[in-house]
Amino acid sequence: DVQMTQSPSSLSASVGDRVTITCRASQSIRGYLNWYKQKPGMAPKLLIYAASSLQNGVPSRFSGSGSGTDFALTISSLQPEDFATYYCQQSYSTPWTFGQGTKVEIK
Amino acid sequence: EVQLVESGGGLIQPGESLRLSCAASGFTVTDNYMSWVRQAPGRGLEWVSVIYSGGSTYYADSVKGRFTVSRDNSKNMLWLQMNSLRAEDTAVYYCARVAIASAGLYYFDYWGQGTLVTVSS
Numbered sequence: 001d002v003q004m005t006q007s008p009s010s011l012s013a014s015v016g017d018r019v020t021i022t023c024r025a026s027q028s029i030r031g032y033l034n035w036y037k038q039k040p041g042m043a044p045k046l047l048i049y050a051a052s053s054l055q056n057g058v059p060s061r062f063s064g065s066g067s068g069t070d071f072a073l074t075i076s077s078l079q080p081e082d083f084a085t086y087y088c089q090q091s092y093s094t095p096w097t098f099g100q101g102t103k104v105e106i107k
Numbered sequence: 108e109v110q111l112v113e114s115g116g117g118l119i120q121p122g123e124s125l126r127l128s129c130a131a132s133g134f135t136v137t138d139n140y141m142s143w144v145r146q147a148p149g150r151g152l153e154w155v156s157v158i159y160s161g162g163s164t165y166y167a168d169s170v171k172g173r174f175t176v177s178r179d180n181s182k183n184m185l186w187l188q189m190n191s192l193r194a195e196d197t198a199v200y201y202c203a204r205v206a207i208a209s210a211g212l213y214y215f216d217y218w219g220q221g222t223l224v225t226v227s228s
Binding site: 001031032034036038043044045046049050053055087089091092094095096097098099100101 | 142144151152153154157165166167168201206208209211212213214215216218219220221
C-alpha cells in the first residue's frame with residue numbers, strides 16, 4: 001500500500017499568511033495526488049486534483065505542486081474561511097490512501 | 108445539480124449487519140465510478156471501496172470480505188452492505204463520485220453529507 005505522510009500535522013497562522021502543507025508518498029505516485037479541505041461536521045471538499053489542477057470554483061489563492069513522491073499545497077494569503085483540516089490523497093493504486101491531515105488553526 | 112444523500116446509519120451491535128444507501132441525482136451512478144469513504148470520530152479519512160462503471164469492485168483490506176458495494180440502475184442508488192461489524196467500523200460513512208482526469212488519475216469530486224454508523228454493545 002502507498003503510505004501518505006503530511007507535514008505538519010497542525011499549524012497556527014494568521015489571516016494573510018502564506019501557508020504550505022507538504023505530502024510525501026512512500027513510493028512514486030507520478031502526479032496522481034489530490035487535495036481536500038474539510039471543516040468540522042462537513043463533508044470534504046475537493047481543492048486540487050492531479051497535483052496542480054484547480055477544481056472549478058476554488059479560489060486561485062490555492063495552488064498545488066509536485067510529482068513523484070513530494071507534493072505541496074500552498075495557500076498564498078490565508079483567509080478566515082480557510083481555517084480547516086486539509087488532506088492529500090493518492091489514486092495511483094488501490095487501496096487509495098489519504099494523508100493523516102493537517103489542521104490549520106488561527107494564531 | 109449533482110447531489111448525493113446517504114442514509115441507513117445508526118447504532119448497531121458488534122457482529123450484526125447494516126446496509127447503507129446513497130441516493131444520487133444530477134448524474135447516472137452506473138456511468139461513473141463511485142466510492143465509499145469513512146471517518147472515525149476525531150480521525151482522518153479512510154477510503155473503503157470503489158465500484159467502477161464496468162462493475163469491478165475494490166476494497167480496503169480492513170473491510171475486505173465483510174463489506175460489499177453495489178448499485179441499483181433503476182433507482183440511481185449506491186449501496187454498502189456491511190456484515191460482521193466491529194467497533195472499529197464506527198465512523199461517518201460518505202459516498203462520493205469519482206471523477207476521472209485520465210487513466211489512473213481519479214479524484215472525489217462530489218461527496219454526500221455522510222451517515223454515522225456506531226457499532227457498540
